[in-house]
Amino acid sequence: MATTAKLLRSSCSYYHWFYNYSPLPLPLHSPQTNLVLPYTSTRLDKAQRSNHSRYLRSAVRATMLHQNPIVSDLCATGLSGAIALSVLRLWKETAIRGIFDQKLNRKLVHISIGLVFMLCWPLFSSGHQGAILAALTPGVNIFRMLLLGLGIWKDEATVKSMSRFGDHRELLKGPLYYALTITLACAIYWRTSPIAIAAICNLCAGDGIADIVGRRFGRQKIPYNRDKSIAGSIAMALAGFIASVMFMYYFASFGYLRKSYEMILGFLVVSLASTLVESLPISTELDDNLTVTVTSILLGTLVF
Numbered sequence: 001m002a003t004t005a006k007l008l009r010s011s012c013s014y015y016h017w018f019y020n021y022s023p024l025p026l027p028l029h030s031p032q033t034n035l036v037l038p039y040t041s042t043r044l045d046k047a048q049r050s051n052h053s054r055y056l057r058s059a060v061r062a063t064m065l066h067q068n069p070i071v072s073d074l075c076a077t078g079l080s081g082a083i084a085l086s087v088l089r090l091w092k093e094t095a096i097r098g099i100f101d102q103k104l105n106r107k108l109v110h111i112s113i114g115l116v117f118m119l120c121w122p123l124f125s126s127g128h129q130g131a132i133l134a135a136l137t138p139g140v141n142i143f144r145m146l147l148l149g150l151g152i153w154k155d156e157a158t159v160k161s162m163s164r165f166g167d168h169r170e171l172l173k174g175p176l177y178y179a180l181t182i183t184l185a186c187a188i189y190w191r192t193s194p195i196a197i198a199a200i201c202n203l204c205a206g207d208g209i210a211d212i213v214g215r216r217f218g219r220q221k222i223p224y225n226r227d228k229s230i231a232g233s234i235a236m237a238l239a240g241f242i243a244s245v246m247f248m249y250y251f252a253s254f255g256y257l258r259k260s261y262e263m264i265l266g267f268l269v270v271s272l273a274s275t276l277v278e279s280l281p282i283s284t285e286l287d288d289n290l291t292v293t294v295t296s297i298l299l300g301t302l303v304f
Helices: 002-021 046-060 069-097 102-119 128-149 156-162 168-172 174-189 194-217 230-252 261-279 281-285 288-303
Strands: 028-030 035-037 225-229
Touching (some): 069 128, 194 261, 261 281
C-alpha cells in the first residue's frame, strides 16, 4: 500500500507539472486503471510510442531558459521584449536617417514586429502563465501608443516610423489597434490556436504587404473602392495565407498543434475573407488594422 501511495503521489506530481508547464499534449488516459498515464507508460501501443518519440523530439527544440518555469517565463519575457525593442530601434534609425520612404518604413515596422514576436512564443511555458507573461511585451506597447498618441510622451522618431503623416495622434488608431490585436491574440488564444496565427499573420504580413505592393503595382483599382488596388489585394491574400501556413508548421514542430489540410484550408478562407473586408470602403473609414483583426477572429472561430 505504501508503494502504491508513493506511485500515485509521483503520478499526480508528474501530471501537475505536465498539465501546467509541458509543451506536449496532455498524457493519455487509461480506461484499465482510470489513471492518467505518462507517455513513457508500457501500456502504449506501437503507434502511440511512435507519436511519443516524435513529440519528445519536438519538445527538445522548445527552449526553456531555466529549469524553474516561472523564472524561465520571466527570462523569456525580458528576452522577447529586448528583441522587439531592438527591431523597433532598427526601424527608428532607418526613419531618422531617411533610408526608406516614410510610408515604406512604417509598413516594414508593421510587418516585422508582430511576426518576430510570435517567433519568440516557444520560449514560454504552455500554460496560462506563459501566455500572460508573453502578452506583457505587446501590452506595454499599448500604453506606449497611448502616451505618444496623446502627446504626453514626445518621441518624434518613433512617431515618424509608425505614422503616415508624422502626426502623433495617428498612433491612437492603427498602431494602437495593432498592439491590442497581438496582446489579445497572445493572452486569449495563444500558440495552440490557429485563430491567433490567422489574426496576427493577416494583420502583419497580409495588410503590410498589401500596402507595399499596392503602391508599386496597383495601377488597376478595385471598382468599389478606388483607394485599393487589385494587385494589393492579391498580395494581401497570398502573404497572409503563406505566413499562416508557415507559422502552423513552425508551432507544429514544437508539438503545440497538429498540422492538417483542414487547417490550411481554414487559413485560406480566413485570408480571403480578411482581404475582402480590407478592400471595402468601411476599412478605409475605420481602420484596416481593426477590420482585418475582427474578421480574422470571428471567421476563425467558425472555421477552426
